[in-house]
Amino acid sequence: MSIDTPPRVARRPARSRPKPGGADAVPVTPEPPRLPSRRNPKWIALGVVAVCLGGLLSYVIYARVATESAVVAMTSTVYRGEVIDAGDLTSVTLSGDPRVPTIAADLAPTLVGQRAAYDLVGGSLVAPTAVTAAAVPAAQRAVVGMKLAGGRAPADFLVPGAPVRLVALPPVDAQPGARDPYAGKTFAARTVSSVPGPDAGSLFVDVDVPANQAPTIAMLAAQERLSVVRDAGR
Known part of the structure; x- marks a missing residue:
């Protein structure tokens, strides 16, 4: 009686590894050495100039803002x-x-x-x-308002603060040879304000005058007997 057995697989002989430095060693190519990177002198100079310009610009801006x-x-x-x-x-x-x-x-x-x-x-x-903060009029002063007919004031020169003289005119109905105590008298004043009146060429003018002369000036203004002369100054 016989027993069937599977055939044996032949073992492959193990390959021997080459020893380092042996005759069978594979040569290894060494890595090439790294070359140092080249620095362009032009770029270095430009960088230095840029840093200097940036610092100078910062200083100029700071100095300007500070002043x-x-x-x-x-x-x-x-x-x-x-x-x-x-x-x-x-x-x-x-x-x-x-x-x-x-x-x-x-x-x-x-x-x-x-x-x-x-x-x-x-x-x-x-x-x-x-x-x-001083008020107008000041102490011992008064403001008088008057209406002046056309031709009785230099309209374009009566700015506030302008020095003027108020000249008293004779009465319209004055008798020949009659003497008026105010005709030809002048009063020093300063313009406070002036605005055009309703009539052609007329003006509403406020003047700053001495307080003791205000009644006389107001009376002459009501009688339309005043003419304004602009003096030199402001």
Whole structure:
């Protein structure tokens, strides 16, 4: 009796690994050495110049901002004695020292309601002495209003604060040879305001005069016996 057995698989002989340095060793190519990167001198010089320019520009901007200041300026002309409104004021930024007295922009609200000490031209800077709280008229002074017919005043020159002389005229119905105590008399005054009247060429004028002369001037104004002469000055 026989027993069938599966055939045996022949084992493959194990391959021997080559020993390092042996005759069968595979040669290994070494890695090439790394070359140092080249730096372009032109780019280095440009970088240095850019850094210097950036620092200089930063200094200029800082110096300019550090010397800037906001001050008060006029948006419209306000004549001497007139009240200053909020709309008359604005702020401007100055670089460096303006070399003239100015008022800081944050103090603008304190100027509203005060009066111009002299004519403040639109676009000009406001000095600390340009405003005053003094009322018009001042002590021992009075303001008289009058209506002047055409030709009795230089209309374009009666700005507020202008020095004028009030000249008394003879009465219209004066008798020949009659002597009037006021005819030819003059009174020194300053214009407070003037606006056109309803008639062609007429004016409504307010003048600042000495308080003791106010009654006489008011009487002559009511009789339409006054003419206004603009004197030199403001």
